[in-house]
Amino acid sequence: MLTHPPLRVLIVDDEPLARLRLRGLVEGNEEPRAEVVAEAGSGEQALMWLKDHACDLVLLDVQMPGLDGLGLAQALRGRPFAPAVVFVTAHPQHALQAFELEALDYLTKPVRRERLQASLARAAQRVGERAAIKARDGQEPAAADGTAQVINITERGRLLRVPLGEVLYFKAELKYLTLRTATQSHVMDGSLSDLEQRLGERFLRVHRNALVAKAAVRELERHVPTEGVAEPDGDGSGELGWAVRIAHVNEWLAVSRRQVAAVREALAGQR
Known part of the structure; x- marks a missing residue:
């Protein structure tokens, strides 16, 4: 299974011992994984570093000489895709102001390991959501045909980047979508209609509830209608329906009558 890249964390605190302890907590966290990329x-030092570098999360003290934590958070607030901010301070009275600055969380010193873990999980979820927005708006690296090369999924606080070439199909089930690869199934948000528009010619809508990679279609057959496989197309006659067999997993997915010709064309194009 693919693993997400570790969260990139910047620690900002005027006390070296506080930074050292926080670094140990961050890098000792097992899930989500995180690494301190700078201190x-x-x-002012943080702003200088952020001019030339990027991170996912800033762990930020409030009271510091010069530009304090609240001032830094205000400076970052207007930036597009600015890093998430979690305040880490011994002074709880600033919590309201911190949340007015859209802080992700507010931790009081001494920081408890489980509270930091919860903050890192929320940060990982935000990274996943932003990656999905970038992919939707065409900001992800594109393949030669202009389609996104990866599908970003936020799953139990982790960001998973699934290469599009590994995706066999997407299937709508209740309020969610299932993304199927040869080895894994992942649950994700979204709609098949949006994916169909985004992913272009590499995928084929075989049914109202299924979008299949053309390269994964192995055969098209008539099948007795059964739940989850082929089904009559709404006339209630119980006649044989159509289904496609998916490579690697040997699963059968129902094909609507209107899509049979398109599936045949896709199969012909693979020969």
């Missing part, structure tokens, strides 16, 4: 002893 800064003041708000």
Whole structure:
């Protein structure tokens, strides 16, 4: 199974011992994984570093000489896709102001391991949501045909990046979609209609509830209608329906009558 890249964390605190302890907690967290990419002893140092570098999360003290944590959070607030901010401070009285600045969380010192883990999980979820927005808006690296090369999924606080070439099909089930690869099934948000528009010619809508990679279609056959496989197309006659067999997993998915010709064309194009 693919693993998500570790969260990139910047620690900003004017006390070296506080930074050292926080680094140990961050890098000792097992899930989601996180790494401290830089430390800064003041708000000004953090801003200088952020001019040339990127991170996913800033762990930020409030009271510091010069530009304090609240000032730094305000400076970051207007930036597109700015890093998430979690305040880490011994002064709980600033919590309201911190949340007015759209802080992701507010931790009081000494920081408890489980509270930090919860904050990191929320940050990982935000990273996943932003990656999905970038992919939707065409900001992900594109393949030669203009389609996104990866599908971003947020699953139990983790960001998974599934290469599009590994996807066999998407299937709508209740309020969610199932993404199927040769080895894994993942649950994700979204709609088949949006995916169909985004993914272009590499995928084929075989049924109202299924979008299949053309390269994964192995055969098209008549099948006795059974639940989850082929089904009559709404006339209630119980006649044989159509289904496609999916490579690697040997699963059968129902094909609507109107899509049979398109499936045959896709199969012919693979020869």
